[in-house]
Amino acid sequence: MGALTEGLEDYLEAVLLEEKDRRFVRTKDLAKRLGVTSPSVSAAVKALATAGLVNHESYGHIELTPKGRKRAQLVYSRHRTLYRLFAKTLGLPARISETNACAMEHRLDAGAVRKLMRLLEFLERKAGASDAFAAELEKALGDD
Amino acid sequence: MGALTEGLEDYLEAVLLEEKDRRFVRTKDLAKRLGVTSPSVSAAVKALATAGLVNHESYGHIELTPKGRKRAQLVYSRHRTLYRLFAKTLGLPARISETNACAMEHRLDAGAVRKLMRLLEFLERKAGASDAFAAELEKALGDD
DNA sequence: CTTCATACTTATACGAGACTAACATTATTA
DNA sequence: TAATAATGTTAGTCTCGTATAAGTATGAAG
Numbered sequence: 001m002g003a004l005t006e007g008l009e010d011y012l013e014a015v016l017l018e019e020k021d022r023r024f025v026r027t028k029d030l031a032k033r034l035g036v037t038s039p040s041v042s043a044a045v046k047a048l049a050t051a052g053l054v055n056h057e058s059y060g061h062i063e064l065t066p067k068g069r070k071r072a073q074l075v076y077s078r079h080r081t082l083y084r085l086f087a088k089t090l091g092l093p094a095r096i097s098e099t100n101a102c103a104m105e106h107r108l109d110a111g112a113v114r115k116l117m118r119l120l121e122f123l124e125r126k127a128g129a130s131d132a133f134a135a136e137l138e139k140a141l142g143d144d
Numbered sequence: 145m146g147a148l149t150e151g152l153e154d155y156l157e158a159v160l161l162e163e164k165d166r167r168f169v170r171t172k173d174l175a176k177r178l179g180v181t182s183p184s185v186s187a188a189v190k191a192l193a194t195a196g197l198v199n200h201e202s203y204g205h206i207e208l209t210p211k212g213r214k215r216a217q218l219v220y221s222r223h224r225t226l227y228r229l230f231a232k233t234l235g236l237p238a239r240i241s242e243t244n245a246c247a248m249e250h251r252l253d254a255g256a257v258r259k260l261m262r263l264l265e266f267l268e269r270k271a272g273a274s275d276a277f278a279a280e281l282e283k284a285l286g287d288d
Numbered sequence: 289c290t291t292c293a294t295a296c297t298t299a300t301a302c303g304a305g306a307c308t309a310a311c312a313t314t315a316t317t318a
Numbered sequence: 319t320a321a322t323a324a325t326g327t328t329a330g331t332c333t334c335g336t337a338t339a340a341g342t343a344t345g346a347a348g
Contacts, residue, residue, distance in 0.1 A: 186326065
């Protein structure tokens with residue numbers, strides 16, 4: 001794992017997500033998604049390009065390199081697992097689940113994510129197989 | 145909840161924990177606990193004093209105000225709940241559980257912590273009541 | 289082909305948080 | 319009590335991530 005600040009991981013992940021929507025990713029798209037200004041994106045993209053994680057010609061498209069894509073997908077998969085914990089298992093609002101997932105996705109090591117995923121799978125499997133268990137869990141979590 | 149950066153919350157929590165061990169909290173104690181240098185602590189304590197969360201005379205003791213203590217305890221309780229998730233429920237090493245708990249304790253809103261606590265209580269209760277359930281959960285989480 | 293809107297970059301500055309180096313205070317002990 | 323060790327603070331610098339302001343490139347319309 002190359003050294004990469006959390007902020008840069010956020011930008012990298014944003015490129016991946018933005019790619020799914022539009023054919024070419026531009027500075028402006030990332031700025032809008034992340035809620036920052038264009039100069040901030042410029043600086044971050046330059047850093048990512050230096051690290052060999054994206055390709056970017058001046059005034060042109062931003063594209064993930066294979067290495068960058070792999071790293072972005074890793075971050076995103078953590079994000080998804082965490083979101084699943086908060087939103088699906090704990091039943092929190094989407095907005096709050098998203099915030100929490102963003103805050104944690106950079107810091108959880110691979111082992112923790114794996115364990116967490118297994119716990120969620122276990123709970124979902126049990127709840128799917130037994131209505132009694134599902135009801136018990138729901139009751140335990142409360143209404144608020 | 146007054147505006148307080150995550151960093152300052154860390155310092156505040158450290159004062160609370162340090163208080164439990166020794167009669168008087170000093171700059172050096174916080175520096176050691178947090179793994180930073182004395183000047184960093186000086187600056188942070190000054191900011192906490194300005195915010196009315198600690199009392200501190202120059203070259204003297206550092207003490208929590210009632211307001212500061214309340215805030216510190218809130219942060220710490222979140223920390224404990226998260227640690228419990230990682231260390232006890234997921235079975236991760238203490239060191240890693242600690243890192244993850246630290247990273248999250250500032251960002252989880254009260255609702256998420258409450259839900260999480262209930263989930264952990266539910267799982268612990270089930271595992272305590274049924275050896276079969278405990279074994280099933282342990283198997284689901286895996287050995288690695 | 290020139291003009292103009294849009295998008296991108298560069299230059300500069302700021303706040304948070306950390307560091308080192310240097311200075312000040314307190315405590316110890318010879 | 320005077321020297322010295324331990325501790326605390328101040329001053330100045332660094333990095334990271336953000337912003338604003340101003341200049342540069344692209345592309346669409348007249």
